[in-house]
Amino acid sequence: MKSVLTQIGQYFLMLNKTFSFPEKKSVFLKQFNLELEKIGLNSLGIVTIISFFIGAVVSIQTAFNFESPIYPKYLIGYATRESLILEFCPTMLALILAGKVGSNIASEIGSMRVTEQIDALEIMGVNSASFLILPKIFATVLFFPILIILSITIGLIGGWVGCQTAGITSASFMYGIKYEFNAFYVTYCLIKITVFAFIISSVSSYFGYYTNGGALDVGRSSTKAVVYSSIIVLIFNFLLTDLLLA
Amino acid sequence: MIEIKNIHKSFGDNHVLNNISFKFEKGKTNLIIGESGSGKTTLLRILIGLHKIDQGEVLYDGRDFNQLNSKEKRKLRQEIGVLFQRGALYDFMNVEENIMFPLTMFTNQSYEEKIERVNNCLERVNLQNNNNLKISELSGGMIKRVSIARAIAMKPKYLLCDEPNSGLDPRTAIIIDNLIKEISIEDDITTIVNTHDMNSVMEIGDSIAYINNGQISWTGNKDELLQSNNKQLNNFVFASKLFKRLKNT
Numbered sequence: 001m002k003s004v005l006t007q008i009g010q011y012f013l014m015l016n017k018t019f020s021f022p023e024k025k026s027v028f029l030k031q032f033n034l035e036l037e038k039i040g041l042n043s044l045g046i047v048t049i050i051s052f053f054i055g056a057v058v059s060i061q062t063a064f065n066f067e068s069p070i071y072p073k074y075l076i077g078y079a080t081r082e083s084l085i086l087e088f089c090p091t092m093l094a095l096i097l098a099g100k101v102g103s104n105i106a107s108e109i110g111s112m113r114v115t116e117q118i119d120a121l122e123i124m125g126v127n128s129a130s131f132l133i134l135p136k137i138f139a140t141v142l143f144f145p146i147l148i149i150l151s152i153t154i155g156l157i158g159g160w161v162g163c164q165t166a167g168i169t170s171a172s173f174m175y176g177i178k179y180e181f182n183a184f185y186v187t188y189c190l191i192k193i194t195v196f197a198f199i200i201s202s203v204s205s206y207f208g209y210y211t212n213g214g215a216l217d218v219g220r221s222s223t224k225a226v227v228y229s230s231i232i233v234l235i236f237n238f239l240l241t242d243l244l245l246a
Numbered sequence: 247m248i249e250i251k252n253i254h255k256s257f258g259d260n261h262v263l264n265n266i267s268f269k270f271e272k273g274k275t276n277l278i279i280g281e282s283g284s285g286k287t288t289l290l291r292i293l294i295g296l297h298k299i300d301q302g303e304v305l306y307d308g309r310d311f312n313q314l315n316s317k318e319k320r321k322l323r324q325e326i327g328v329l330f331q332r333g334a335l336y337d338f339m340n341v342e343e344n345i346m347f348p349l350t351m352f353t354n355q356s357y358e359e360k361i362e363r364v365n366n367c368l369e370r371v372n373l374q375n376n377n378n379l380k381i382s383e384l385s386g387g388m389i390k391r392v393s394i395a396r397a398i399a400m401k402p403k404y405l406l407c408d409e410p411n412s413g414l415d416p417r418t419a420i421i422i423d424n425l426i427k428e429i430s431i432e433d434d435i436t437t438i439v440n441t442h443d444m445n446s447v448m449e450i451g452d453s454i455a456y457i458n459n460g461q462i463s464w465t466g467n468k469d470e471l472l473q474s475n476n477k478q479l480n481n482f483v484f485a486s487k488l489f490k491r492l493k494n495t
Contacts, residue, residue, distance in 0.1 A: 024351055034338070116334040123294050124348050125323035 011206045017129040018137070018205075031135040039101050039136065039201075040143030044150070050096060051089065051151040055158025056165075058083050059173070063166035073168050077176020080159040082185070089151045090189045091237050094196035097144070098229045102204035105136055106225035109208025110218035118209070133205040137198060144197035145190050152189070188244050195240060196233050203229040247272050248293065248404060248436050253302035255288055262288045264460040266302070272436045275427050275450045279442060280457035281482055289457065290408050290440045294328055295319065306404065324352050327397030329407040329426075333389040335381045335396070341368070342377035345396045352400065367395035371425060387418035391425070398429060405430065405437040411446060423449045444483055447471065456482070 022028035059080040066075055109132055112118050121128040156177060163173045204225035211221040248270040255263040262285045270276040280286045291297045293304060295311060304311040306322055314322060335344050345364045349355055355363070368374050371391040384392060390410060397405060407426060411419035427450040430437035439446065447454060451468035456479050458464075464476045471483060 027350060112336075115332055115337075116330045117336055119296055120328065120330060120334040120336075122296070123323055123326065123328050124351065125320040126351055 010210060011202070014129055014133070014206055014209055015202060017127065018133045018202075020127055020130050022130060022134065023127065027131075028135060031131070032138055035135045035139035036143060038104070039139045040147065043097060043100060043143075043147060046096065046100060047093060047147050047151050048154050050093065051084075051154040052158035052161075054088050054092065055080065055084060055155030055160075056162035057158075058088065058155075059159035059162035059168075060166050063163065063168055073172040074176035074179055076163060076166075076168055077159070077173040078179045079176075080162075080173075081156065081177050081181075084152055084155040084159070085185045085189050089148050089155060090192040090196065091233070093148065093151055094144075094193060094200065094233050094237075095230050097147075098196075098200045098204075098233060099226050101140065102200050102225045102229045103222045105201060105204040106208040106211075107218055107222040109133070109205055110211035110221045113209065113211045114214055114218060129209065133202070133209065136205060137201045140197040140201040141194055144193050148189060148193045152186075188240075191244065192237065192240050195236055199232050199236060200229045203232060247307055248438065249303075249305040250289075250293070251303040251305070253289070253292065253304070254300045255285075255292060255297065256300060262460050263292075266457075266460075266462055268455050268462055268465065270436055270438050271453055273431060273434045274437070274452035275430050276436070276438045276453045276455070277447060277451045278438065278440045278455050278457060279447060279482075281442065284457045285460045286440050286442075286457050287408065290406060290438070293438065294326060294406055295323070324348070324400055325403045327400065327402035327405045329390070329393050329397050329405070329410050331409045331412055333393045335384075335389060335392055337381045340377070340381070341373070341379045341384070341392050344381070344392060345399050348396065348400050363399060364395075367399050368392075370398065370429070371395045386413055387415075387422065390414065390418075390422050394422075394425060394429070398433070401433070403435055405435050407437070407439045409441055409443070410439060411441070411443055416445060419443065419445060420449060426450065427452075447483070458482075 059076055062076045062079045062083075066073075066079075109118075112132070118128045118132070121131060160170065160173055163170070207221040207225040207228070208218075211217050249268070250270075251267050253263050253266040254261075266289065278286045278289060288297060292299055299312065306325075309318075309322065311319065311322065336347065339347065342361075342364055345367055346360050349360045349363060353360075364377065365374065368376065371394050373388065373391050373395065376388070379388075381389070381392075394410075405426070410426060411422045414422065423446050426437060426439060429435070439450070441447065448468055451471065454464075454466055454468065454471060455462050456464040456476070458478050464474060464479045466474065471479070474480060
């Protein structure tokens, strides 16, 4: 219990150190652009592939469960849209990105710690937490919502392709997608992914920043970063859903 | 000049440094020697502010490092160049960006001024025209030399080196040692070298402090070292047959 409280305290101390005004704006912007590319643009491929297939599978499974003639066919498009916006895109992608981006952040910062690069920054008088972590948090918080919008779009395209294989007409599917659209669900989805982005980047940075030892410990930190950020994402998924939808 | 007074440091029940006092003089290469685990790396980390001391003073030309506020500490740190054991070069930057980094962070120099300084530093360490090399493309000796170039980019008053020639072949090690000595004399800076390499001691040891069991048990220079009767020091320095023969001649 003491160790958990110590870690939580350390996490908030790190955040306090991180959220300080950048020493040189130009250096911060350069780092931010690098992170946007590393964290955001390099995740486009995996997000596109996963979203397409999730969308396709969701629509096929929904069609399979709505075989009864009592249910109108457009419900398949409707259910696919709701599933993607409410849960699959924000939560599932956050978990996948916790694996990809989280482990990348933790191992990068962890390697810098064990090779004394962070010490070198501190000795120079640079706020290492702000220099290394702040651009990563900004990049994830800014780019993950963009990724999610893309994910929903690709997921719906995947859903349409899935419907074609399940024998549902495009017209029914399109009608279902537009049926009873509640714009707040998109807001809810964006709020969720913004919070998840912050959790993934800050928790992973924490495990990387406090790595001790050598290469093995960098691996351990990376694994811990993925496990803990995934668990915290799931907890916040429950809390946010309860707060915003219940 | 850097002066340490009555330094005590322990990690839990483990007393690593016990009442250490010493003066590291300006324009000289001051060596801290001692066996592995004797506390010399801890002492160096205390000097650069990476470890807090339990008791004592670390004075940089009279300024007590531990009494300075964060702004003053930050300013003082810009006067210190550090050469880490493994270089600690930023691997997401190339050679030029590494050396330019402290200039970008702490000065308002134009790009032309910064590049001129970078090229001066690279020339100083005999690595001219290697600006665009990635860190992964550098050899062990080149990493040390780029680290020295980065350490001197801000024209520091103090240069602290942690085992600068560990992992290097004897010839490259001597080149690095001589480079450090040359910079210390020409730039008139206070240099502290943490080492257990006896070739370095004989090559550049202007002022030597031998740490044993967390205490300074001998001080002197390389010539006095050969005449010393300190048994622990002799066991440490003249451990190899070659050095034993050197002492006996």
